[in-house]
Amino acid sequence: MKLYSYFRSTAAYRVRIVLNLKQINYTIVSVHLVRNGGEQHSVEYLNINPQGLVPSLDIAAPNFDVVGPESKPQIITQSGAIIEYLEEAFPQPALLPINLTQRAYVRTLTQIIACDMHPLNNLRVLHYIEESFDCDDTEKMTWYHHWLTSGFAAIEVHLISKGSSHYCYDDQLTIADAYLIPQVYNALRFKLDMTPYPAVNRIYQHCIQLPAFSDAAPELQPDVDK
Amino acid sequence: MKLYSYFRSTAAYRVRIVLNLKQINYTIVSVHLVRNGGEQHSVEYLNINPQGLVPSLDIAAPNFDVVGPESKPQIITQSGAIIEYLEEAFPQPALLPINLTQRAYVRTLTQIIACDMHPLNNLRVLHYIEESFDCDDTEKMTWYHHWLTSGFAAIEVHLISKGSSHYCYDDQLTIADAYLIPQVYNALRFKLDMTPYPAVNRIYQHCIQLPAFSDAAPELQPDVDK
Numbered sequence: 001m002k003l004y005s006y007f008r009s010t011a012a013y014r015v016r017i018v019l020n021l022k023q024i025n026y027t028i029v030s031v032h033l034v035r036n037g038g039e040q041h042s043v044e045y046l047n048i049n050p051q052g053l054v055p056s057l058d059i060a061a062p063n064f065d066v067v068g069p070e071s072k073p074q075i076i077t078q079s080g081a082i083i084e085y086l087e088e089a090f091p092q093p094a095l096l097p098i099n100l101t102q103r104a105y106v107r108t109l110t111q112i113i114a115c116d117m118h119p120l121n122n123l124r125v126l127h128y129i130e131e132s133f134d135c136d137d138t139e140k141m142t143w144y145h146h147w148l149t150s151g152f153a154a155i156e157v158h159l160i161s162k163g164s165s166h167y168c169y170d171d172q173l174t175i176a177d178a179y180l181i182p183q184v185y186n187a188l189r190f191k192l193d194m195t196p197y198p199a200v201n202r203i204y205q206h207c208i209q210l211p212a213f214s215d216a217a218p219e220l221q222p223d224v225d226k
Numbered sequence: 227m228k229l230y231s232y233f234r235s236t237a238a239y240r241v242r243i244v245l246n247l248k249q250i251n252y253t254i255v256s257v258h259l260v261r262n263g264g265e266q267h268s269v270e271y272l273n274i275n276p277q278g279l280v281p282s283l284d285i286a287a288p289n290f291d292v293v294g295p296e297s298k299p300q301i302i303t304q305s306g307a308i309i310e311y312l313e314e315a316f317p318q319p320a321l322l323p324i325n326l327t328q329r330a331y332v333r334t335l336t337q338i339i340a341c342d343m344h345p346l347n348n349l350r351v352l353h354y355i356e357e358s359f360d361c362d363d364t365e366k367m368t369w370y371h372h373w374l375t376s377g378f379a380a381i382e383v384h385l386i387s388k389g390s391s392h393y394c395y396d397d398q399l400t401i402a403d404a405y406l407i408p409q410v411y412n413a414l415r416f417k418l419d420m421t422p423y424p425a426v427n428r429i430y431q432h433c434i435q436l437p438a439f440s441d442a443a444p445e446l447q448p449d450v451d452k
Contacts, residue, residue: 050383051338051376059327074327080306080341081333088326100314101285101300107307111340112277115306119345132369133359143358150277157276 001026002058004048006033006040007221010118011079012055013182016216018083018175022090026057030223033123049077057082059089080114083175095175105162106169109155109176113183117151121186141190148187152197155180159199166206173207181207185218227252228284230274232259232266233447236344237305238281239408242442244309244401248316252283256449259349275303283308285315306340309401321401331388332395335381335402339409343377347412367416374413378423381406385425392432399433407433411444 003019003026005012019026031054032039039045040052049056060074076082087095096103119125121144129135129143159168168176184204187194194201207213218224229245229252231238245252257280258265265271266278275282286300302308313321322329345351347370355361355369385394394402410430413420420427433439444450 050380051342053342076327076330076334078334078337078341080337081330084333085326085330088329100311101302103314104302104307104311107310108302108304111304111306114337115304115341115345116277116279119341120351125346128369128372129355129359132365133355133361135359139358143354146354154276 002029003027004029004031004045004054004056004058005221005223006031006054007218007224009033009054009122010182010186011053011114011122013185013216013218014079014178015055015057015082015086016221017178017181017213018086018095020212020215021093021095021173021178022086024086024090028222032223048073048075051077053077055079055082057085059085080110083110083178087175093173095173095178097169097172097174102169105158106174106176109158109168110179112151112154113179117147117183118186120147144190145192148183148190148192151183152187152192152194152200156197156199159203164199164203166203168203173210177203177207177213180204181213228255229253230255230257230271230280230282230284231447231449232257232280233444233450235259235280235348236408236412237279237340237348239411239442239444240305240404241281241283241308241312242447243404243407243439244312244321246438246441247319247321247399247404248312250312250316254448258449274299274301277303279303281305281308283311285311306336309336309404313401319399321399321404323395323398323400328395331384332400332402335384335394336405338377338380339405343373343409344412346373370416371418374409374416374418377409378413378418378420378426382423382425385429390425390429392429394429399436403429403433406430407439 001024003012003015005016005028031045033054040054046052056075056077058073058075076085096106126140130140135143162169165171167173168180180200181204184194184200227250229238229241231242231254257271259280266280272278282301282303284299284301302311322332352366356366361369388395391397393399394406406426407430410420410426
């Protein structure tokens with residue numbers, strides 16, 4: 001498989017973690033979101049991903065269902081769609097609980113991050129508010145912290161009410177952890193005070209030590225800014 | 227089941243459509259996002275949904291797995307988690323294709339809407355930019371249209387490249403349609419020019435005539451503003 005990725009993208013980071021957990025071989029194709037005016041805006045990349053966002057996953061690798069004379073790139077975009085695909089195509093290790101309401105709980109946590117935290121704080125949105133609303137750095141950070149604070153607060157309530165330990169769900173590593181760790185990484189980079197969220201911190205400290213997570217970290221990516 | 231809903235919320239609208247398509251009986255509990263300073267901020271509702279957002283679905287209804295002396299509310303929050311739960315718990319009619327890469331395609335469309343369009347344009351975000359960035363109505367509409375335009379443009383490319391007809395995916399009604407129709411409804415309400423998206427329009431015009439969709443429309447909800 002080929003993952004179109006940017007080292008700092010939390011959405012790409014999620015997918016790297018899941019690929020590692022599933023022990024799937026993949027190569028990184030760098031799409032630098034800042035250099036050259038943003039490589040995601042190139043015609044070549046827009047042919048792969050019409051949104052011009054990372055990640056995109058090309059699953060048409062050898063030994064896969066479209067291999068052969070007709071083999072051609074088969075692209076999945078949107079990290080949420082990619083991760084659900086990986087869970088269905090590579091069921092082991094399972095990254096969702098078996099019980100349906102517990103699966104829903106895990107997905108709730110992923111959606112809080114993917115819908116209500118990350119989209120408000122990615123590069124394109126920060127650019128927009130800077131340029132169109134003439135925000136200075138302080139206003140940008142207030143905006144950033146506002147959405148992260150409300151998201152983490154809700155996640156903390158969920159984690160406490162379910163009695164989480166080292167993982168978001170019980171003693172099982174799930175896709176919720178693959179969403180949470182990149183978001184915490186991003187929050188620390190933007191100097192958000194994480195002390196109000198001890199359950200989140202406990203999970204973060206545990207997971208970043210696991211190889212599937214540490215190997216996916218931005219600093220270890222081939223396209224990291226030197 | 228009980229759906230905590232607001233008639234205009236596109237996220238709640240999606241869930242209403244899926245409940246209707248699955249022919250699941252449910253009652254609406256109104257959470258008015260504007261009245262009384264926003265009923266979603268009440269202590270009672272925050273106990274149900276720590277994010278203070280709609281929708282929330284209480285699945286602990288009679289004939290369900292937690293019924294009995296220990297029966298208590300069993301809440302699922304986040305429309306994406308609710309819809310995946312409904313698809314797993316009530317497999318018929320299937321609202322995802324069987325083929326794994328086609329399932330991924332359908333989920334990609336849902337995530338474009340749920341992650342990159344709706345979260346930037348819901349009430350809480352429009353309030354924020356109005357109050358903190360001192361945006362006037364024109365700037366607010368420019369912001370709104372900006373994210374919807376880029377999202378619909380990407381969806382249109384996907385639909386054309388896959389050769390869609392009356393539905394987002396082939397001739398099968400899927401969860402992608404349940405996400406798309408409320409987003410178009412919302413766009414029309416905010417007077418977005420939809421003529422650049424003929425494939426989106428074709429699907430919209432077809433689906434809004436189906437009972438599962440028309441019954442879920444904001445105007446027909448018990449909590450509609452008179």
